[in-house]
Amino acid sequence: MTDDTGLNLFQQQEANRRRTIWLVIAFVLFFAWLGFGGDFAYWLATSDAAPETYHHTFPWFGLVMTAIGAGIARYGFVTGPNKVLWSTGAVKLEDPQTDKERQLVNVVEEMAIAAGIPRPDIWIVPDSDPNAFATGLDQGHSHIAVTQGLLDICSRDELQAVVAHELGHVKNLDVRLMTTLAALVGAVALMHDGVGRLLSSGGRLGGGSRGGKGKGGGIVVIVVLVLWVISWILAPIIAQFLAMAVSRKREYLADAMGAQFTRNPMALATALTKIESADAPTTSIKRGAAHLCIADPLGRRANLREGGLSDLFATHPPMAARIARLKGMAYQRLKAEGQFPAA
Amino acid sequence: MGGVILLIILGVVVLYGISAYNGLVSLKNQTLNAFKQIDVQLKRRHDLIPNLVNAVKGAMDFEKSTLEAVIQARNQAVSAGANAGPDAMKQVGAAENQLTAALSRFNVVVEQYPQLKATGNVSQLQEELTSTENRISFARQGYNDTATQYNTKQQQFPTNMFAGIAKASPAELWEITDEGERAVPQVDLSMKPRA
Secondary structure, three states, X not given: OOOOOOOOHHHXXXXXXXXXXXXXXXXXXXXXXXXXXXXXXXXXXXXXXOOOOOOOOOOHHHHHHHHHXXXXXXXXXXXXXXXXXXXXXXXXXXXXXXXXXXXXXXXXXXXXXHHOOOOOEEEEEOOOOOOEEEEEEEOOEEEEEXXXXXXXXXXXXXXXXXXXXXXXXXXXXXXXXXXXXXXXXXXXXXXXXXXXHHHHHHHHHHXXXXXXXXXXXXXXXXXXXXXXXHHHHHHHHHHHHHHHHXXXXXXXXXXXXXXXXXXXXXXXXXXXHHHHHHOOOOOOOOHHXXXXXXXXXXXXXXXXXXXXXXXXXXXXXXXXXXXXXXXXXXHHHHHHOOOOOOO | OHHHHHHHHHHHHHHHHHHHHHHHHHHXXXXXXXXXXXXXXXXXXXXXXXXXXXXXXXXXXXXXXXXXXXXXXXXXXXXXXXXXXXXXXXXXXXXXXXXXXXXXHHHHHHHHOHXXXXXXXXXXXXXXXXXXXXXXXXXHHHXXXXXXXXXXXXXXXXXXXXHOOOOOOOOOOOOOOOHHHHOOOOOOOOOOOOO
16 A cells, blocks of 8 residues: 555545556456356367357357346446435435525535536435435536534534535546446346356366367366356455445545645544544445445444455545545645745 | 558547547636636625625624725626626726625624624624635636646647647636735734734
8 A cells, every 4th residue: 555645635636546447447357357258268168169069159148247237237327326315314405494504505515616516416314423425427416415413513614625525526426436336246246146057057068078179278278267267256255345445545536636626635634533533333324325425334443444354345445544645635735835844 | 451550540549639639628618617607606796795784784883984895895896897808807806806805804893793793694694705705716716727637738748739729728827916915914923012
């Protein structure tokens, strides 16, 4: 893990974007291998067979898998935002009554201007634990929800910082990215079982064709097949791990975007400190929306420290690391303005 | 074979050119839009001030001069904005800066009278005022961020080769025109009576 605390906010954005791209490429390659690896092995196995027997030239298995994955992703897209909002019991804020609610509306509008996106719909979750999340498919149709607890404990600047973080997610189309990855993880898990059945028949066919010409081809078939089977056994874990790695990078990126919109990284740092010290799980936000929140609503211990196996499956980076990076941005900013001696 | 490779390379170059051209055009429009957004927010402030003045007029008889300064600055800003030509940008900027200064003086005055803050909707209006000032500065910041992105794209290789075709020209950043605003405020914490 590289240390990003020495970078200013634009450099941090750049670094996080680059890492996401590599992770998504790895995800796509892994998914393609799961889908088309079997076709490849089957093709290798049948390529030497007698002309009148079956030749596996059309990669139907990979295509079926891609179609199922795309179907689940599409379904997640269309129903996702409403489902998430409904499951948290959020109430749409249309006619603000209290001073705090008016402030929230103003802050959201200010940040929408800073981000250059249309104003999202505003929702309030009746939960006393401070948290916030954003959802929506594109910049034009987005929703931002904050809990009552967040409204109660945050100052205007801190509220602004939290909203800016969420609009960072909206601006980066993180909701779309994470929904897609979650759907692919789901598709992998779903097909995990079905593949077991397919493998046995594939193995039989592979064995039957080995009576053909070269022995070398047979060894390649076995190696590819074994690698593919091992990939499938580990698939749910690896897919989940890749998706969570993307999620953590997007959190850092949203922090840096939020700092760009407010130009006040310290406000987000103090807001995160307050959210952290509240230390209770946000009971009304379920696991499915965890990756959209500003802080892990489940309060899982994995988010507390960096490194170790538990870190691989956290949706959010450790709070201390996020706060350290934000303070780094604030320091770089003061240094650039000449208010600090160069370190 | 050589011909095919050449054709593929040519195709890739053309595709890249199209995407670079479209990227520049979209950034240009975003920059224009961000600039208009500043106007929208300035207009919003002009509309808000009469309400604000009405709300506090009765309670603020003792601070008439502050209130009058706000009204005057507002009217000047409105008229400067109304007949703004392309070269009147400086005038508009100066008028708006004066209004900003008058409003911040007003805010300081309101803070001095707790009973005023407590009466009716003054605190609500103050929140509106804070938000309006924020919107204006965020609109400017948003414009500067977009314009910087646009300028960088124009200068970077290889997009710079398509800047001429896309009729892209460097966008000017919003800067503080008033030297007084740039100065770091002097805060005296020594508690000594001023000589």
